[in-house]
Amino acid sequence: MLYNFDEVIDRRDTGSVKWHYSDETIPLWVADMDFKAATPILNAIEQVTQHGILGYTKPTEALYDAIIGWHGSRYDLSLEKQNILFSPGVVPSLALMMNVFTEVGDAVLVNDPIYAPFMTKVEQNGRTLVTSALKEVEGQYRLDLVDIEAKIAQHEVKLYLLCNPHNPGGRVWTTEELEAVLTLCKKYNVTIVSDEIHQDLTLSGHIFTPLLTLATGYEHHVVSLTSMTKTFNIAGIKGSLIFAKDNELLKKISQQQHLNDEYELNLFAYAAMRSAYEQGGAWLAQALAYIEANIDVTVRFLEEHLPDIKVMRPEASYLIWLDCSAYAEDDKVLYDTLRAAKIELNAGISYGEEGHLKMRLNVACPTALLLEGLKRIDTALSDVSKNP
Ligand SMILES: Cc1ncc(COP(=O)(O)O)c(C=O)c1O
Helix, strand or coil, X not given: CCCCCCCCCCCCCCCCCCCCCCCCCEECCCCCCCCCCCHHHXXXXXXXXXXXXXXXXXXXXXXXXXXXHHHHHHHCCCCCHHHEEEECCHHHHHHHHHHHHCCCCCEEEEEECCCCHHHHHHHHCCCEEEEEECEEECCEEEXXXXXXXXXXXXXXXXXXXXXXXXXXXXXXXXXXXXXHHHHHHHHHCCEEEEECCCHHHECCCCCCCCHHHXXXXXXXXXXXXXXXXXXXXXXXXXXXXXXXXXHHHHHHHHHHHHHCCCCCCCHHHHHHHHHHHHHCHHHHHHHXXXXXXXXXXXXXXXXXXXCCCEEECCCECCEEEEECCCCCCCHHHHHXXXXXXXXXXEEHHHHCHHHCCEEEEECCCCHHHHHHHHHHHHHHHHCCCCCC
């Protein structure tokens, strides 16, 4: 079946976080796509309501098979049922991991820039946030392994929250980079939690490697988090997965989940997850092709109209990291300038100090809407001069 990603669907007045405005703002910010979900997923949800009984529900064997099948065939990640736990979301899992692996006051390492909840959950849970800035090399982020080791040693880091693929930079860490990180963590006995929620949005020419496939011999210190919600644009459904290979570790995580009874999903999430992993591949392939075309459109537009914006082309995801430092000196002024032109992007500074004068642009929307948004960015920034 062919999907029409050009269709503009009105999301105003639906409670949408992305489209909350009362004016004509174009929202190209939060990581949520303006595309209708895959038909098999919508059908699966409809089947649940048609059945009509919405009682307590647990994951079925067919759901476990779907999860195992998807990750095995796409990423060579071999999972068994006992390696899989359910969680209401990846961010809740990040908070959970803090409580499984660390005590109040312990140091937790994250990269900078990083998806903001990596930082806020560490701080809100009373842990000490330690950051390691990513290095930009030839327009792409690299992990600074020397700095990571120094920070681990200096702060006696207990837990490293890694984001692979990286949000906001869109980098898909290579096998070599991941192995180097594992080597460092082994040396200092650091647990790694890898947030892999953007795994399925890896773009052509790049290969996503699940950290667990490299963790042989270190399984008791490695956990990965993922979800079908980002991949299939069903974030409102809520639901995610926790994978680990070590039984003791799984027991510890499961016990922590049971403290607050947060180990199960609602029946719509189970149904959506199963159909996504069983039948969502065709939608995903088409969505990714559309996203790649939108990335090309954006890169060309910016080269032509705002050549001083430095574009970090994503290796995964539909989020583009833009260095706007040629057009502003102050983060708030930059954000407000764009807002005044009725366009919303995420302010880079909310992803850490390395996000200074950067903006994150979401291109997962109909191309016509994207082009209108790009025109507004052009109008807003081309009037701005650093030296008035
Ligand atoms: C890296 C990363 N982790 C987690 C999330 C959110 O996960 P959830 O909605 O399952 O809490 C996002 C959403 O954008 C994300 O980019």
